[in-house]
Amino acid sequence: MRIALVGDRSPGVRAHTRIPHLLRALRERDGLALDAYWIPTTDADDLAGFDGIWILPGSPYRSEAGALNAARTAREHAIPFLGTCGGFQHALLEYARGVCGLRVAHAENDPCAADFLLTPLHCSLAGHEGVVRLAPGSLVEQIMGVEQTVEAYNCSYGLNGAYRRHLEEGGLVFTGHADDGMVRVAEIPGHPFYLATLFQPELAGDTGRPHPIISAFATAVAARSRAVTEAGRG
Numbered sequence: 001m002r003i004a005l006v007g008d009r010s011p012g013v014r015a016h017t018r019i020p021h022l023l024r025a026l027r028e029r030d031g032l033a034l035d036a037y038w039i040p041t042t043d044a045d046d047l048a049g050f051d052g053i054w055i056l057p058g059s060p061y062r063s064e065a066g067a068l069n070a071a072r073t074a075r076e077h078a079i080p081f082l083g084t085c086g087g088f089q090h091a092l093l094e095y096a097r098g099v100c101g102l103r104v105a106h107a108e109n110d111p112c113a114a115d116f117l118l119t120p121l122h123c124s125l126a127g128h129e130g131v132v133r134l135a136p137g138s139l140v141e142q143i144m145g146v147e148q149t150v151e152a153y154n155c156s157y158g159l160n161g162a163y164r165r166h167l168e169e170g171g172l173v174f175t176g177h178a179d180d181g182m183v184r185v186a187e188i189p190g191h192p193f194y195l196a197t198l199f200q201p202e203l204a205g206d207t208g209r210p211h212p213i214i215s216a217f218a219t220a221v222a223a224r225s226r227a228v229t230e231a232g233r234g
Contacts, residue, residue: 001032001033001034001035001051001052001221001222001225002034002035002036002037002049002050002051002052002225003034003035003036003037003050003051003052003053003054003221004037004039004044004047004050004052004053004054004070005019005036005037005038005039005054005056006039006041006044006047006053006054006055006056006066006067006070006087007038007039007040007041007055007056007057007058007061007086007087008040008041008042008058008061008062009038009040009058010058013056013057013058014154014203015056015057015058015084015085015154015200015202015203016056016057016058018202018203018207019036019056019202021207021208022202022207022210022214023036025207025208025209025210026210026214026215026218029208029209029210030210030215030218030219032215032218032219032221032222034052034218034221037050039070040062040063040066041061041062041063041064041066041067041070042062042063042066043066044063044066044067044069044070045066045069047069047070047073047074047079048073048077048079050079051079051080051221051222051224051225051228052079052080052081052082052217052218052220052221052224053070053071053073053074053079053080053081053082054081054082054083054084054087054217055067055070055071055081055082055083055084055086055087055090055091056084056085056086056087056202057084057085057086057087057154057155057200057202058085058086059085059086059089059090059108059109059157060086060108060109061086061090061109064090064093064106064109064110067086067087067090067094068090068093068094068097068098070090071083071087071090071091071093071094071095072094072098074194075094075095075098075099075188075191075194078191078192079192079224080192080193080194080217080220080221080223080224081191081193081194081195081196082193082195082196082197082213082214082217083195083196083197084196084197084199084200084201084202085153085154085155085197085198085199085200086155087196088186088196088197088198089106089118089155089157089158089198090106091186091194091196092117092118092159092167092172092186092196093105093106093117093118095167095170095172095186095188096117096163096166096167096170099170099171099172100166100167100169100170102115102117102163102166103115104116104117104160104163105117105118106118106157107119107120107157108156108157116160117159117160117163118157118158118159118160119157119158119160120156120157121155121156121157121158121182124155124156125153125154125155125156125198126153126154126155126156127153127154128152128153129150129151129152129153130150130151130153130178130179130199131148131149131150131178131179132148132149132150132151132176132177132178132184132185132199133147133148133176133177133178133179134146134147134148134149134175134176134185135173135174135175135176138173138175138176138185138187139175139187139193139195140175140176140185140187140195140197140213141175143212143213143216144212144213145212151184151197151199151200151201151204152199152200152203152204153198153199153200154200154203155198158182158183158198159182159183161182161183164183167186171188171189172186172187172188173186173187173188173189174186175187176197183198184197184198184199185197185198192220192223192224193216193217193220195213195216195217197213201213201214202214
């Protein structure tokens with residue numbers, strides 16, 4: 001069960017230091033032994049052979065194109081996908097460009113662009129927690145088993161609301177929102193597992209008990225790996 005951890009690994013990014021412990025907990029608690037490969041964004045050009053793709057926090061990335069390719073590969077090849085924080089932002093950017101045909105940019109990556117899909121939040125969420133309301137019947141609500149949760153953030157950019165309708169009309173579904181209605185979770189209906197969260201589930205609790213979203217992602221990776229193996233035998 002091979003997963004690509006896409007991001008520019010740094011000991012200064014708290015999520016990066018916690019993820020190895022979370023992977024160990026998945027193996028010891030849930031029997032999900034994921035073979036993880038850390039892929040710098042500069043090298044994220046051939047990911048179709050992986051059973052799962054996770055775009056990690058840590059933006060601005062060294063290569064925007066690499067992060068976008070990771071999201072596109074997961075979307076087009078039906079590979080289980082998780083994007084957290086910067087991964088959420090770039091999953092939306094890839095969808096806006098690749099599916100909706102929008103010529104938009106990320107303000108952090110290209111501050112001189114004409115139109116921005118991702119813009120600075122009115123109030124930075126770096127180091128904060130906040131309520132997230134989950135849409136009934138959505139993938140994330142089924143995973144969490146509740147319609148409201150409190151999650152940790154470390155970000156300063158989010159979706160420009162002016163483009164929300166364009167993305168929804170293109171098929172992207174927003175299934176988690178803050179109390180003020182700002183988008184916090186996105187999904188692609190019909191995909192085996194495509195979930196992007198502005199919050200960081202890898203920061204929740206202690207590393208011995210992975211967040212339900214991370215466990216669900218690992219389960220989806222395992223299911224794909226089994227299906228690929230069985231198809232090969234057939």
